[in-house]
Amino acid sequence: MKPIISVKNLNHYYGKGNLKKQVLFDINLDIYPGEIVIMTGHSGSGKTTLLSLIGALRSVQDGNLVNCGRELQDTNENGLVDVRRQIGYIFQAHNLLPFLTARQNVQMSIELLDDVLTSEAEERSARMLHKVGLGDHLDYFPQSLSGGQKQRVAIARALVSNPKLILADEPTASLDSATGRKIVNLLQNLTKEQNSAFLLVTHDNRILDIADRIINMDDGRLAKDNQLKTIT
Amino acid sequence: MQKIPTAWLQLKYQKLRLIVALSGVVFAVIIVFMQMGIRDALFDSAVRLHQGLRGDCFIISPSSTSSIAMQAFSQRRLSQASAFDEVEFVSPIYQEFGQWRNPEDRSYWRNLNMLGIDLRQNILNLSGVDENIELLKPSDTVLFDSSAREEFGPIVENFLNNGEVNTEIRNGDSTRKIKVVGLFKLGTSFGFDGNLVMSHLNFLRIVDNREKGFIDIGLIKLKEGVNPDLFRQKLQNYLPKDVKVFTKAEFIDFEKSYWQSSTAIGFIFDLGVFLGIVVGIVVVYQILYTNVADHLPEYATLKAIGYRNNYLLKLVIQQAFLIAVLGYIPGLLISIIQYEVVKKATLLPVFMTFDRAGFVLIATIVMCAIAGATAVKKLQDADPADIF
Numbered sequence: 001m002k003p004i005i006s007v008k009n010l011n012h013y014y015g016k017g018n019l020k021k022q023v024l025f026d027i028n029l030d031i032y033p034g035e036i037v038i039m040t041g042h043s044g045s046g047k048t049t050l051l052s053l054i055g056a057l058r059s060v061q062d063g064n065l066v067n068c069g070r071e072l073q074d075t076n077e078n079g080l081v082d083v084r085r086q087i088g089y090i091f092q093a094h095n096l097l098p099f100l101t102a103r104q105n106v107q108m109s110i111e112l113l114d115d116v117l118t119s120e121a122e123e124r125s126a127r128m129l130h131k132v133g134l135g136d137h138l139d140y141f142p143q144s145l146s147g148g149q150k151q152r153v154a155i156a157r158a159l160v161s162n163p164k165l166i167l168a169d170e171p172t173a174s175l176d177s178a179t180g181r182k183i184v185n186l187l188q189n190l191t192k193e194q195n196s197a198f199l200l201v202t203h204d205n206r207i208l209d210i211a212d213r214i215i216n217m218d219d220g221r222l223a224k225d226n227q228l229k230t231i232t
Numbered sequence: 233m234q235k236i237p238t239a240w241l242q243l244k245y246q247k248l249r250l251i252v253a254l255s256g257v258v259f260a261v262i263i264v265f266m267q268m269g270i271r272d273a274l275f276d277s278a279v280r281l282h283q284g285l286r287g288d289c290f291i292i293s294p295s296s297t298s299s300i301a302m303q304a305f306s307q308r309r310l311s312q313a314s315a316f317d318e319v320e321f322v323s324p325i326y327q328e329f330g331q332w333r334n335p336e337d338r339s340y341w342r343n344l345n346m347l348g349i350d351l352r353q354n355i356l357n358l359s360g361v362d363e364n365i366e367l368l369k370p371s372d373t374v375l376f377d378s379s380a381r382e383e384f385g386p387i388v389e390n391f392l393n394n395g396e397v398n399t400e401i402r403n404g405d406s407t408r409k410i411k412v413v414g415l416f417k418l419g420t421s422f423g424f425d426g427n428l429v430m431s432h433l434n435f436l437r438i439v440d441n442r443e444k445g446f447i448d449i450g451l452i453k454l455k456e457g458v459n460p461d462l463f464r465q466k467l468q469n470y471l472p473k474d475v476k477v478f479t480k481a482e483f484i485d486f487e488k489s490y491w492q493s494s495t496a497i498g499f500i501f502d503l504g505v506f507l508g509i510v511v512g513i514v515v516v517y518q519i520l521y522t523n524v525a526d527h528l529p530e531y532a533t534l535k536a537i538g539y540r541n542n543y544l545l546k547l548v549i550q551q552a553f554l555i556a557v558l559g560y561i562p563g564l565l566i567s568i569i570q571y572e573v574v575k576k577a578t579l580l581p582v583f584m585t586f587d588r589a590g591f592v593l594i595a596t597i598v599m600c601a602i603a604g605a606t607a608v609k610k611l612q613d614a615d616p617a618d619i620f
Contacts (some may be wrong), residue, residue, distance in 0.1 A: 048620050051620055052616075052617045052620045055536070055620070057536055057616040057617045057619075057620065058617040078540070081535075081538055081539075081540050082538075084535075084536060084537065084538040084616075085537075085538035089536055089537060089620075091533070091536075091619055091620065092620075093529070093619075095529060095530065095533040095619060097238070097242075097530050097533075097534075098245065098530070099238075099241045099242045099244070099245030099246075100236065100238070100241060104236050104241075107236060108236065108238075108534070108537070109537060109538075111235055111236065112537070112538045112539070118234040157537070158537075167620075169620045
């Protein structure tokens with residue numbers, strides 16, 4: 001099987017001249033379709049930098065990075081945007097647009113596809129919100145939703161266009177543990193259902209059990225590559 | 233596919249901010265409309281007399297700078313003009329300020345404009361003059377401008393009640409009793425608060441210190457089919473340089489350009505228009521800029537999920553356009569009301585024209601576009617790499 005993400009000899013630096021500082025060292029990583037990978041590591045270890053590089057939110061400086069069959073190292077801004085459209089993002093803060101209802105927020109993802117009718121976009125958004133358990137909150141604005149509900153809307157937005165790859169950065173950080181657990185289980189079920197690859201960055205040890213594989217980032221190097229299923 | 237109207241939804245979401253933005257535009261629109269309206273009214277009112285003259289060419293003294301500063305010249309020049317075959321008739325016009333005594337408040341004297349005309353030709357195309365011209369034959373009779381300012385007294389009311397009004401006019405050292413025998417309509421201008429029409433004989437009775445044979449405007453009526461531009465050239469070349477010859481259009485431009493360029497008035501109004509637009513740009517820029525700055529994380533999120541920079545540019549420009557149009561409409565309506573108020577207060581012919589409404593609409597859109605184009609620079613700060 002071909003990996004959906006293939007990272008080879010990736011280095012990354014911040015700053016310029018004397019202030020230039022290397023944050024990623026010789027990263028090698030493959031992620032396969034349908035796989036759930038959790039990346040751990042203390043803060044400042046470079047997890048988020050790697051995530052934003054894989055997500056085509058940052059330009060590759062040195063090394064090879066293939067995402068959905070596309071070489072990101074020689075892709076311009078327009079090409080990066082094309083790659084982003086194949087990816088579902090879930091952020092630490094929900095980052096919903098406050099002036100749009102739950103359904104409209106989800107619909108913003110579908111509107112990136114050219115050939116979808118308005119009625120179909122509305123219906124798909126509503127169906128996705130049903131799946132995340134917000135079927136009766138379609139027309140609520142984010143400010144009148146709880147933290148967990150907002151994160152569910154964000155999940156619906158990330159998954160509604162059936163992306164091959166889902167990237168999440170600390171999606172449970174601002175939630176209490178019970179709500180966080182529910183969100184993680186939801187993500188696990190939905191990504192398995194859509195057969196998407198799922199790369200999740202977290203500090204939260206309570207949710208490691210959903211992973212097929214756990215990788216650990218330490219000072220800009222990928223330290224370990226545990227096959228969780230074989231360990232447990 | 234019908235896209236979600238994000239530009240409008242975002243504007244609408246923060247109602248207070250939208251109202252502030254719109255008030256800025258409304259304010260700017262009203263300033264510009266008032267400045268332009270009053271400026272145009274000034275020019276229109278200044279030439280209403282000129283427009284009402286039934287002549288094709290006019291002779292004035294080269295020392296005359298405008299209708300409020302006419303220098304007399306020798307009537308002989310007008311007689312010379314009448315010798316040309318192209319001329320149907322010539323007619324002298326006398327013009328001077330006189331002090332009018334308010335008949336109710338007899339200690340109050342105020343300047344008005346006196347016009348003396350030759351009654352044999354109907355040269356004034358102003359409502360009320362032709363039908364009353366016979367009444368001006370007896371001595372010391374005048375027609376009073378029914379649109380004059382009320383400081384002259386309740387002349388119209390008294391005239392309609394009594395059929396005549398008696399008062400006095402002072403010019404130089406002499407004061408003369410006169411009788412209002414009719415009303416006509418000319419209207420006030422920046423130069424004149426009121427007007428009188430009388431025969432040139434009665435005019436010279438009031439203005440008794442004038443040198444004989446000196447007039448202020450020489451009106452020339454040409455025969456049918458004569459080109460006024462060519463005749464003006466011919467006459468100017470024929471007459472000595474102590475007079476200037478104008479066509480009617482040039483005479484009107486002469487008066488307008490005095491107010492436009494020889495007084496501060498034109499400049500002041502242009503400056504007012506400019507300042508109004510600057511205020512509008514600054515307010516709309518402020519609103520759009522803070523709107524972008526406050527929503528940077530949301531814009532970065534949109535970029536992260538696959539929206540291009542162009543989408544965000546369009547969003548901000550659409551918002552600028554919406555603010556322009558939504559601010560313009562109430563601005564236009566309030567200005568139309570304001571025009572009525574100004575017209576009542578000043579008796580100047582202030583009114584909305586289609587051209588001006590169109591010009592200000594375009595100026596408003598350009599104003600908001602400039603503000604929007606400046607504010608979109610802030611969009612570059614929306615970096616999708618920052619939000620993970």
